[in-house]
Amino acid sequence: MAERELLLESTLDSVEVAETAVLDAAREIGFHEDDLHQLGMAVRESMVNAVVHGNRYNARKKVHLSVTKAEDRLTIVIADEGDGFDVSTVPDPLAEDNLLRQSGRGLLLIRAFVDEFQVLPGQPRGTEVRMVKYLAKAS
């Protein structure tokens, strides 16, 4: 297991930094192009949530990124320092009445693109998102 940790500013530039760090690690353990695309998208959506909705671009707050490589999987943890949120309050974007809503599809896409996805209360505060993608399940 090899772990890399980054402390990122609450800016949209950090989204690119995080995506690059994760994709570099994913390439090293052999993920293929379609899986890289899916991982990149899951990381981007999670980082946007952390920067925009979690830390609300607050320059005093950071986003913590951890990328852990194992032989058969990549584990990514993204934690913000915001006020936290309750996933159960997010409207179902697939409900008929919500299809034409402009926002609210990020979590749906993350769930679709990784094998394991958890949203946990951050320590001491904020929100921590943990994602795992398995190499063995790669198409």
Next chain:
Amino acid sequence: MSVKMSSRQVGDVTVVDATGRITLGEGASVFRDVIRDLAAKGNKKILVNLADVSYIDSSGIGEMVSSFTTVTNHGGQLKLLSLTKRVKDLLQITKLYTVFEVFEDEASAVRSFA
């Protein structure tokens, strides 16, 4: 690279060729501004060609949905042309294939507005 958009007329249909990435920030706002401008100028038949769009995130999808609503509210129609497999997958995941009319070839798409 953000998205670049250019429009051309095919009969009374306005075809918008998009190239690049429609993502949070410039890409999504350029998409929104171009479609809103076309709708405000009275274009009622808008076909967005996404053949050269390599990446769309949830913000980009949101702007596409918002643009669809804007055009519809102006009494027009917005349809999509030539989606890449990845964009098709996004529409499947988000169930938006039930909202957008999608075409594989331009001639059929243009005829569909008649």
